[in-house]
Amino acid sequence: MAANTRFATGVHALVLLAAEPDGLQTSEDVAGKLSVNPVVIRRVFSLLHQAGLLESQKGPHGGSRLARSPKSITLADVYKALDGGDLFHTASLSGQTARVGGALKKVFESAEGALREELKKTTLNDLAKKAGKKGKK
Numbered sequence: 001m002a003a004n005t006r007f008a009t010g011v012h013a014l015v016l017l018a019a020e021p022d023g024l025q026t027s028e029d030v031a032g033k034l035s036v037n038p039v040v041i042r043r044v045f046s047l048l049h050q051a052g053l054l055e056s057q058k059g060p061h062g063g064s065r066l067a068r069s070p071k072s073i074t075l076a077d078v079y080k081a082l083d084g085g086d087l088f089h090t091a092s093l094s095g096q097t098a099r100v101g102g103a104l105k106k107v108f109e110s111a112e113g114a115l116r117e118e119l120k121k122t123t124l125n126d127l128a129k130k131a132g133k134k135g136k137k
Helices: 006-019 027-034 038-050 075-083 096-120 124-135
Strands: 054-057 063-066
Touching (some): 006 038, 006 063, 006 075, 006 124, 027 038, 038 075, 075 124
């Protein structure tokens, strides 16, 4: 099964925008820096815009920037905007396997809750600082 890269792409893109908070960056600019297709960035930006994390301006001098301070945007906010569905899927089964499915669903819910709580602990600003320190060594 292939991994969904939307969340990681979105986080990388937002950190790039956080690095230049006063400027507007186009999807082409960000796509070039991340080596991905601009269509991917436009789709991600659309979801982030709908979630209130980005603001955009159209036109020849348009682009996107963060709608809020990078200190106030957590990885949980980004995850919710881009991959907010269930992490795990349990099949609808009957009989003995239904009881196993019910128990498994509880385990999955607990794991997903732990992930969301962990993502709440890190902001874009935290991530940018950590990335900057590693680059200076």
